[in-house]
Amino acid sequence: MTTGQDTRAQGGTGRTRGRPRSFDRATALEKALMAFWEHGYEATSVSDLTRVMGIGAPSLYAAFGDKRTLFDEVVRVYAGSxxxxxxxxxxxxxxxxxxxxxxxxxxxxxxxxxxxxxxxxxxxxxxxxxxxxxxxxxxxxxxxxxxxxxxxxxxxxxxxxxxxxxxxxxxxxxxxxxxxxxxxxxxxxxxxxxxxxxxxxxxxxxxxx
Amino acid sequence: MTTGQDTRAQGGTGRTRGRPRSFDRATALEKALMAFWEHGYEATSVSDLTRVMGIGAPSLYAAFGDKRTLFDEVVRVYAGSxxxxxxxxxxxxxxxxxxxxxxxxxxxxxxxxxxxxxxxxxxxxxxxxxxxxxxxxxxxxxxxxxxxxxxxxxxxxxxxxxxxxxxxxxxxxxxxxxxxxxxxxxxxxxxxxxxxxxxxxxxxxxxxx
DNA sequence: AGATTTACCTAGCGATCGCTACAGAAAAAC
DNA sequence: GTTTTTCTGTAGCGATCGCTAGGTAAATCT
Incomplete structure (x- = not known):
C-alpha cells in the first residue's frame, strides 16, 4: 500500500474496519498549519510536526502522506479559511x-x-x-x-x-x-x-x- | 587555534609568513553573497558555499569563521553596496x-x-x-x-x-x-x-x- | 471465539547538515 | 639547506533530516 489517501470519515455513521485512529485528523491538521505558518515549510521538520500534532511519525505518514503532501493540504485549508x-x-x-x-x-x-x-x-x-x-x-x-x-x-x-x-x-x-x-x-x-x-x-x- | 579571525591583508605590502591563500578573499565573499542572496541563509548549505566559492570547507572556515560569521560579513557587505x-x-x-x-x-x-x-x-x-x-x-x-x-x-x-x-x-x-x-x-x-x-x-x- | 483489517510504537534506514582532525604542500625565516 | 608558519585536501565526526520496516494493539467481520 503506497497511497496515503484517507477515504474514511464520509459522514459520521459510515463505520470502518480495523483499529480506529486515536487522534482527530482535523485538529492535527490545524496544528500542522500553525507550525508551517509560524516557521515555514523547510524550517518545520517532521519531528516538529509530530510533536505539535501529538502523534508519531508513522501515524502522520499514514494519515497525510509525506511532508510535502501535508503541506499542500495545509495550504488548501489556509486558502479556504x-x-x-x-x-x-x-x-x-x-x-x-x-x-x-x-x-x-x-x-x-x-x-x-x-x-x-x-x-x-x-x-x-x-x-x-x-x-x-x-x-x-x-x-x-x-x-x-x-x-x-x-x-x-x-x-x-x-x-x-x-x-x-x-x-x-x-x-x-x-x-x-x-x-x-x-x-x-x-x-x-x-x-x-x-x-x-x-x-x-x-x-x-x-x-x- | 580557535579564532578564525583574518588579520592579514593590511595594506598590500605587508607580507606574511606561511603558505599564501590560493584564492581571492573578496571574490569568494562576493560569491557567497550571491548564494545567500539567491537562496537565503538556511537554504544555502556549507557545501553549496564551498562549491560556488571554489574552495574547500577548511579554507572557508579559516578565512571566514563559521557559516553564521560569514553571513554576518555578507550582510555587512550587502548593506554597504x-x-x-x-x-x-x-x-x-x-x-x-x-x-x-x-x-x-x-x-x-x-x-x-x-x-x-x-x-x-x-x-x-x-x-x-x-x-x-x-x-x-x-x-x-x-x-x-x-x-x-x-x-x-x-x-x-x-x-x-x-x-x-x-x-x-x-x-x-x-x-x-x-x-x-x-x-x-x-x-x-x-x-x-x-x-x-x-x-x-x-x-x-x-x-x- | 478466530480471522481480518487497520493504527500505533520502537527503532533505525540512508542522506545531508555544520564542522573539524590530520597530514601533506607551499611559502617565509633562519 | 633546515625550520617554522600557514594553507589545502581527504576523510569523517556527531546530529539531524525525511521516511519506513516490523511487531504489537485495537477495532470489525464471519
Whole structure:
C-alpha cells in the first residue's frame, strides 16, 4: 500500500474496519498549519510536526502522506479559511475600490491577530525553499491573487465605475504589493492600528479621491 | 587555534609568513553573497558555499569563521553596496519626499537587475530561519531603515517643508511596506517597468500632490 | 471465539547538515 | 639547506533530516 489517501470519515455513521485512529485528523491538521505558518515549510521538520500534532511519525505518514503532501493540504485549508478574506472582499463588495479597501482593512486585522502567527502563510511559508515546486506553488497563488484583483478592476472600468484610463494592472499590482508589505510588517512587529493606517493611506492612490 | 579571525591583508605590502591563500578573499565573499542572496541563509548549505566559492570547507572556515560569521560579513557587505541606495537617497536628496521618490525608483531598478538575484537580501534571506539571532539581525535592519525614513520626514516637517499635521510614522511605514512589497514582487517575476509604475503610484499618497 | 483489517510504537534506514582532525604542500625565516 | 608558519585536501565526526520496516494493539467481520 503506497497511497496515503484517507477515504474514511464520509459522514459520521459510515463505520470502518480495523483499529480506529486515536487522534482527530482535523485538529492535527490545524496544528500542522500553525507550525508551517509560524516557521515555514523547510524550517518545520517532521519531528516538529509530530510533536505539535501529538502523534508519531508513522501515524502522520499514514494519515497525510509525506511532508510535502501535508503541506499542500495545509495550504488548501489556509486558502479556504484565514486566507479567504481577499476573494470574499472582491466578491461581496459592490465595487473594486470597496473590495480592495475592505481587503486591506481586513488584512491589517488578520495579519496581527494574536490567535495565530502573524502575516500571511502564502506570502512567507515557502521563502528560501530548497524545493522549487513548493516555492512555485505559493508564488503562483500570490500572482493569481493579483490577477484576480486586476480582473475585478477591469470589470469596474468596463462598467464605467472607474475612469476609462485607469491602469488596472498597475493598480492591482499596487494592492498586491501593499498586502505583501503589510504581511512583512506584521511579521516584523507592526501593530494592528499601524497596519490600518497603512491601509488607509494606500487607498488614497485611487482615482478621484 | 580557535579564532578564525583574518588579520592579514593590511595594506598590500605587508607580507606574511606561511603558505599564501590560493584564492581571492573578496571574490569568494562576493560569491557567497550571491548564494545567500539567491537562496537565503538556511537554504544555502556549507557545501553549496564551498562549491560556488571554489574552495574547500577548511579554507572557508579559516578565512571566514563559521557559516553564521560569514553571513554576518555578507550582510555587512550587502548593506554597504547593493543595499546602500536607500540611505544614499535620504541623505543626498534635498527633501524627504524627493529622497523617498528616488529610493522607490532605484529599488525598482535594483530589485530587478539581471546581474544579480532579484529582490532585497535583507528582506528575504532570513525568512523561515531556525536561528532566531539571524532572523532578528535582518529584522532589526529593516525596522531601522523605516526609523531612518521617519526621522528624515520629521526633519522636513520641523523645517516646514511638509504640513505640520503630517503623520511621519505612518508615511515612513508606508514607504517601508512599499519597498518590501516591491522586493517580493521582484522575486515573483515583476519586471522593472512594472515596479517603476508601482513607485510612481506610491508617491501620489504624499501631501499636496 | 478466530480471522481480518487497520493504527500505533520502537527503532533505525540512508542522506545531508555544520564542522573539524590530520597530514601533506607551499611559502617565509633562519 | 633546515625550520617554522600557514594553507589545502581527504576523510569523517556527531546530529539531524525525511521516511519506513516490523511487531504489537485495537477495532470489525464471519
Amino acid at each position: 484565514h486566507g479567504a478574506f481577499t476573494d470574499r472582499a472582491l466578491a461581496e463588495e459592490p465595487t473594486a475600490r470597496a473590495g480592495v479597501a475592505r481587503m486591506l482593512r481586513e488584512a491589517a486585522a488578520e495579519y496581527t491577530d494574536p490567535a495565530h502567527p502573524h502575516g500571511c502563510l502564502i506570502v512567507h511559508a515557502a521563502t528560501n525553499c530548497t524545493s522549487p515546486e513548493v516555492e512555485t506553488l505559493l508564488r503562483d497563488m500570490r500572482n493569481a491573487n493579483i490577477t484576480a484583483i486586476e480582473a475585478r478592476i477591469r470589470a469596474d472600468v468596463a462598467a464605467g465605475l472607474l475612469p476609462a484610463g485607469t491602469d488596472a494592472a498597475a493598480l492591482a499590482r499596487h494592492t498586491g504589493a501593499m498586502i505583501q508589505g503589510m504581511s512583512q510588517q506584521a511579521r516584523d512587529g507592526a501593530r494592528r492600528e499601524e497596519l490600518e493606517a497603512l491601509a488607509e493611506i494606500a487607498m488614497t492612490i485611487w482615482p478621484h479621491d | 547593493h543595499g546602500a541606495f536607500t540611505d544614499r537617497a535620504l541623505a543626498e536628496e534635498p527633501t524627504a519626499r524627493a529622497g523617498v521618490a528616488r529610493m522607490l525608483r532605484e529599488a525598482a531598478a535594483e530589485y530587478t537587475d539581471p546581474a544579480h538575484p532579484h529582490g532585497c537580501l535583507i528582506v528575504h534571506a532570513a525568512t523561515n530561519c531556525t536561528s532566531p539571532e539571524v532572523e532578528t539581525l535582518l529584522r532589526d535592519m529593516r525596522n531601522a531603515n523605516i526609523t531612518a525614513i521617519e526621522a528624515r520626514i520629521r526633519a522636513d516637517v520641523a523645517a516646514g517643508l511638509l504640513p505640520a499635521g503630517t503623520d511621519a510614522a505612518a508615511l515612513a511605514r508606508h514607504t517601508g511596506a512599499m519597498i518590501q512589497g516591491m522586493s517580493q514582487q521582484a522575486r515573483d517575476g515583476a519586471r522593472r517597468e512594472e515596479l517603476e509604475a508601482l513607485a510612481e503610484i506610491a508617491m501620489t499618497i504624499w501631501p499636496h500632490d
